[in-house]
Amino acid sequence: MNLDIETTVRVIFVLLLLAAAVLFGNAVRLFREAGRLNFFLKKRELLGRAWKAVLYSLAILGFSFFINTFAEPATYRVFSPSPTASQVPSATHSPTASLTFTATTQPTETVTPEFTSTPMMPAVISEEFTSEVTPNPDAVFSQLVFARDITTSYEAIDPADTFANPVDVIYGTFSYDRMTLRAQWSSLWFRDGELIYYETIPWNGASGGFGFTDCQLPVDQWLPGNYEVQMFVGDTWKASGTFSITGEAPTATPTETLVPTATSEVQLPTATITPAFTLSPTATLPPPATPTLTSTPTPRPTGIPTNTSVPTATIVPTATRRSTFFR
Numbered sequence: 001m002n003l004d005i006e007t008t009v010r011v012i013f014v015l016l017l018l019a020a021a022v023l024f025g026n027a028v029r030l031f032r033e034a035g036r037l038n039f040f041l042k043k044r045e046l047l048g049r050a051w052k053a054v055l056y057s058l059a060i061l062g063f064s065f066f067i068n069t070f071a072e073p074a075t076y077r078v079f080s081p082s083p084t085a086s087q088v089p090s091a092t093h094s095p096t097a098s099l100t101f102t103a104t105t106q107p108t109e110t111v112t113p114e115f116t117s118t119p120m121m122p123a124v125i126s127e128e129f130t131s132e133v134t135p136n137p138d139a140v141f142s143q144l145v146f147a148r149d150i151t152t153s154y155e156a157i158d159p160a161d162t163f164a165n166p167v168d169v170i171y172g173t174f175s176y177d178r179m180t181l182r183a184q185w186s187s188l189w190f191r192d193g194e195l196i197y198y199e200t201i202p203w204n205g206a207s208g209g210f211g212f213t214d215c216q217l218p219v220d221q222w223l224p225g226n227y228e229v230q231m232f233v234g235d236t237w238k239a240s241g242t243f244s245i246t247g248e249a250p251t252a253t254p255t256e257t258l259v260p261t262a263t264s265e266v267q268l269p270t271a272t273i274t275p276a277f278t279l280s281p282t283a284t285l286p287p288p289a290t291p292t293l294t295s296t297p298t299p300r301p302t303g304i305p306t307n308t309s310v311p312t313a314t315i316v317p318t319a320t321r322r323s324t325f326f327r
Contacts, residue, residue, distance in 0.1 A: 010068075013067055016060055016067065027050045030046050030049050119237045119240065120237070122188075135184065137236065140238065141238040141239035143241060146163075146229075155210065156171065161242070161243045163243065165224070166222070171213070172214070178207060178208065181207075183202065183234065184201075184234050185231075185232070185233055186200035197217065220250060220252040223245070224245050224246055224248065
C-alpha cells in the first residue's frame with residue numbers, strides 16, 4: 001500500500017488521538033475506583049495513577065496537534081514533492097435499462113402487545129412510600145449477583161444462580177451510581193411471578209458504590225422454583241436479577257406453645273387459732289374463757305400470776321385475696 005506524506009500524517013494524528021482517549025478513559029475509571037475505596041493508602045495509590053494517566057493523555061494530545069500542524073511542512077522541506085501522474089479518465093459505460101419495479105406489497109397490520117415486559121411498581125407498595133425527595137432519573141444499578149453470604153464490603157461470597165435446599169437467606173449484591181440521598185428505593189422478590197417479599201425505604205447510602213438486598217425466610221418457605229428480584233428507584237425500574245432453588249424445602253417441625261390462661265382464685269378468709277400463752281406448771285386450770293375475735297394478736301406477757309384465768313387461744317382472721325393472672 002502506497003501512502004503519501006499527507007495521508008501518513010493524518011493516520012499518525014488519528015492514532016495519537018485514540019491513544020489519548022484511551023488513557024483519559026483509564027484515568028476516569030481509576031478516579032471512580034478510588035472514590036469507592038475506604039483504605040487511604042490504596043485510594044492514594046489509585047489517585048496517583050489516575051493523575052499520571054491524565055497527564056500522559058494531555059501530553060499525547062498536545063503532541064498529536066503538533067504533528068498535525070508542523071509534520072507535513074517540515075517533511076516537504078527535506079523531501080521535495082514529486083509530481084504525480086494524473087489519472088486518465090476511462091470510458092464511461094452507457095446506462096443500461098433499469099428494471100421496472102413491481103407493485104410493492106402493503107404492510108400487514110402490526111399487532112401491538114397488550115402488556116410490556118418492563119417491570120412495574122405495584123400500587124399497593126407505592127402507597128407505603130415515605131420519602132419526599134425526588135429521585136435522580138439518571139441513577140443506575142448493575143446486574144444483581146446472588147450468594148448465601150457477603151463480605152463486609154458488600155461483595156458476594158461464592159456467587160451462583162442456582163441454590164440447593166435448605167436455604168435460610170439469599171443476598172443480592174450490586175453496584176450503583178448517581179443515587180440521591182433519602183430518595184425512595186425498593187426491592188421486590190418474586191417466586192414464579194408471585195411476590196413473596198419486598199422492602200421499600202428511603203435511600204441511606206452514598207451516591208455511588210456497592211450495596212445489597214437480602215431476603216430471609218423460614219427454611220420451609222424457600223420452595224423450589226425460579227426467583228426474580230426487581231430494583232426500583234421511586235416508581236422507575238432500574239435492574240433485575242434471577243436465580244433458582246432446587247430440592248424440596250425441609251418441613252417445619254411444629255412446636256407446642258403453652259398459652260397461659262387467666263384464672264382468678266379467691267381464698268376465703270379463714271380463722272386461725274394460734275396459742276397466745278403458755279401455762280405455768282404451778283398454775284391451776286382456769287375456768288373456760290370465751291374467745292374474743294380480734295384483728296391483731298395480743299402481746300405475750302412475761303409471766304402469769306397463779307390462780308388467774310387467762311384466755312388460752314385467740315381467733316385471728318387472716319383474709320387473703322390472691323390473683324393468678326399472667327402478664
